[in-house]
Amino acid sequence: MILSAGLEEIKGVGPKTAEALQKRGFRTIKDLLYYFPRSYEDYQSQTNIADIKPGRVILRGKIRNLRNLHTRRRNFVITQGEIYDQTGAVRVVWYNQPYRIKNFDESTTYYFTGQYDFKYNRYQITAPSVVTADEIEQKIEGFQPIYVAKGSLNSAWFKKLFEKLQPLLPQIPDLLPLEHAPSYLFQGARRQALTKIHFPKQPEDVEQAKQYLGYEELFELILASQLNRQENQKLKAEPLAFDLNLTKQFLSSLPFTLTDAQKSAAWEILQDLTKTTPMNRLLQGDVGSGKTIVAALAAFQAIKQGAQVAILAPTAILASQHAENLERLLTPFGIRTALLIGATKQKDPLKQQIKDGEIDLIVGTHAILTDDTQFSRLALCIIDEQHRFGVAQRQKLLEKVALNSHPSTVDGQRITAPHFLAMTATPIPRSLQLTIFGDLDVSLIQQMPKGRQPIITKIISETNTRELLYPEIKKHLEAGEQVYWICRLIEQDEDEPLEKDQHTVKEEIKRLAKIFPGYKLAILHGKMKPQEKDQVMNDFKEHRIDILVSTTVVEVGVDVPNATQIVIMNADRFGLAQAHQLRGRVGRGQKASQCFLITTGDNPPTTRLRELEKSNNGFYLAEVDLKLRGPGEVYGAMQHGELDLRIASLADTEMIKAARAQALNFASDPQNMLKYKELSQSIQKYQQLTTLN
Known part of the structure; x- marks a missing residue:
């Protein structure tokens, strides 16, 4: 089966249905097959109303006395009624769903699934999901998938659509290489997993399917970041020599001593700057751990080698604070600093000075990214709170090197990229470092400066x-x-x-x-x-x-x-x-x-x-948060939308370890991406998510 085929290739799906699906983001057969159930209900575990206890319940019964109550609050309607069976009745409520009253036939038996709790001085079931008993009981199994509705396309509609797809499932080709793979990755594992995720007979089927599908997601994500790393290593950056005497002068001018963690991070960064491969490093440390002074040392070294440095901050006031602090530190060494934000007056003369190389360090917001902001010899880009900037914004900054008015060369080749340092005060769990940020080298500051009060x-x-x-x-x-x-x-x-x-x-x-x-x-x-x-x-x-x-x-x-x-x-x-x-x-x-x-x-x-x-340890709390909430919540909005892991858990360190080992081995042979064409297309979305160049 060709997974890239259009939806009308499915038997029984006509132009009208295909159009309805396309409006909701489904373009191909693969898009549908990878639309996984939100949850599963075991309708055989239903409870008599007389026996229910607070918590999640499944009831089989009828509904009566449905009515809409209009409240004093504007556009706020409460729909309430009673679910009953041969043993008793219970109140049911939906908020702001007045259409519910038309959804029921009082003579029809339904399965109601929802939360039974004490609210507003009485026990009730709030906003349960509903399916007719006939729909469930005509199935052989009582264990059924539940799909998130897409507009008018509800869970029952999707189940019927997947039944039309079921005959095609045995034809699904494998996606991942089988060499160096764990035991649950075998020939036919993909088709088996997709069958079990949509048509499970028991809970164990779902768990087996998730094992393969989770591995597939992690493998794609890690492979994408490794390919991005390889692409970055093909670029040329200006090598910025390390000067020990200058470093000593700078450090002796500070009113404090760097912590061991700051020294270690600074050394890793300064070593990277000496290479012709662009530095692509993430500096992470808790709030107040002293990342800014490490970045200042890197900027100092670059500027003393004749280069320019740009620092991008997410807000004007943060950019202003950075500019003020850095100017105080660097002016005694003859370094010229400028602030470029939306409110900066006399922008045109300042931009001309930047282009002419009269400004060494430019600190600013998005104003730095405008087309008319050009540099003389930009060699190092630093982004503070990097997750607040999208790929397009970072790309714009990195492209400034190609527009340098005094382009540099190394080994006869023109410089194509700056050294890049991202900073974040949001500690990133180890598993995210190995997956989403796999193309980055990571420096950690896990130590607070002396004198900081807890x-x-x-x-x-x-x-x-x-x-x-x-x-x-x-x-x-x-x-x-x-x-x-x-x-x-x-x-x-x-x-x-x-x-x-x-x-x-x-x-x-x-x-x-x-x-x-x-x-x-x-x-x-x-x-x-x-x-x-x-x-x-x-x-x-x-x-x-x-x-x-x-x-x-x-x-x-x-x-x-x-x-x-x-x-x-x-x-x-x-x-x-x-x-x-x-x-x-x-x-x-x-x-x-x-x-x-x-x-x-x-x-x-x-x-x-x-x-x-x-x-107070942000690194410990990040690991806890990952386990409790998942990667999308921990990291927030990704560069191109949410990190959309449907199955994989970034808390599963064993699976990450296995997928990483196989992905690194696979990426080492460039011919592999030519052999596995569907995989090559599939990872493009992750390459956009993880890329920093």
């Missing part, structure tokens, strides 16, 4: 804030210190159900003004204009604001050493990595700092919050 973290129930939180905050305000107060939302969305217990910045600032009268409060959130955000952050830095009520927009921000307290409302709704990043906003000076994690209502603390309370 941040004390406390979990407080929202119901106890009056007694346990407010007096503590007031004590630090009276001592002249400042406070971050974090909320998830800007304002309440009237169309969102069940969000009444969420704190918003617009409501919270009104509440806090009454609790802490006499102190200056201000708001910061992502919908404000860039100039407004910069002004607020600058006012906070200059202590014209005592309490900054903000969304997570402060996650990456300026250093405010006088801010010693951070309060995170609804902390149980935040991811572990993000909450840790927010916590890093304090503890940036010599004063002791605290982070208060406020749980919603009287909810008990989650596992994530308990881990955050007991550890």
Whole structure:
């Protein structure tokens, strides 16, 4: 079977059905086959209503007394009714799904699958999934796949479509090489896995299918990153010689001594700069571990060899802070620094100076990427918080080398790429380093500078804030210190159900003004204009604001050493990595700092919050977060959308190890990509995800 064939090649799929599928992102037979079930239901494990207990339940019964209730909230409808069987009845509720009332026939028997819990002073099942009993019971097996609906194409529709595809499954060709493979990768393993994932007879079938399909995903991801590494090694960069005496001069000018971890990372970077292969390195270290000074040393060495350096930051205020700090460090050595952001005045003369080589170090935001920003001899690019920039943006910066007004050559060949250093304060788990970032060399700073005060973290129930939180905050305000107060939302969305217990910045600032009268409060959130955000952050830095009520927009921000307290409302709704990043906003000076994690209502603390309370180690927390939430949540938005691993777990270190060994062996022979044409096409999406050049 040709998996790249169009959907109309499937028997029974006409132009209309093909068009409906194409609108939802399905183009080929392969797209459909790799649309895996979200979950599986064992309908044989149904429960009589008289016997149900709180938790997830499957009920077989009929429905009655369905009606839509219109509430005071605009466009908010509650659909409620009763599910009943021969043993009893239970309340069922859907929120903002008024069409549900037309979906049921009171004489028809259904299977209802959902969560049975105590809510609003009564027990009820909330928003269960529903399928007719006939549809289930005409199957031989009661173990059935559940697909995520795509618009009007629901799970039952997809199941019928896959039944049309079932006769084609035995013809599916193998995808991966079988040499040096683990035992679950054998001839026919792919067709067997796709059959079992869509047509399982028992839970063990699904587990077997996931073993192969997870391995396939990891192999493709790792192979893509290795091929990107090979492509990077074909490029030519300007070698920047290491000068020991200059390094000693720079380090002796600092008012502190580098930690051993900083020295080790700096040495790895300085060694890379001496090569004609472009450095492609990720410098990762927790908030406050001293990455910037390591980057400054690299920039210093490059500039002293006659090259230019560009540093790209995600926000204007962060770029301004970098420029200010670097100018103070480097000006005594005759290095000329400039800031290029949207608000920079007299841009044209500055850009001419950059092109003429009169500026050595250019620090800025996206303004650096514009076509009219050209360099004389750009040789090193540094990106801070690199995950906040897409591939296209990084590519734009790297291409600047090709436009150098004074191009360099090495061994008779023109320089085609700069050395590249990415920095991140989001610790990346080892498994992601081996997969997503497999084309990068990684330097770690797992040590904090001397004198840094540890941040004390406390979990407080929202119901106890009056007694346990407010007096503590007031004590630090009276001592002249400042406070971050974090909320998830800007304002309440009237169309969102069940969000009444969420704190918003617009409501919270009104509440806090009454609790802490006499102190200056201000708001910061992502919908404000860039100039407004910069002004607020600058006012906070200059202590014209005592309490900054903000969304997570402060996650990456300026250093405010006088801010010693951070309060995170609804902390149980935040991811572990993000909450840790927010916590890093304090503890940036010599004063002791605290982070208060406020749980919603009287909810008990989650596992994530308990881990955050007991550890300040970002590397440890990143590994925990990966296990709890998965890679998409940990890393956030990837360069071209989400990291879309359907099956594989990046916490499965044994499978990663096996896939990596086979992928490295496979990538060592260039002829392999010609032999395995489908695999070559398949990994292109991962090559875009992982590429940095």
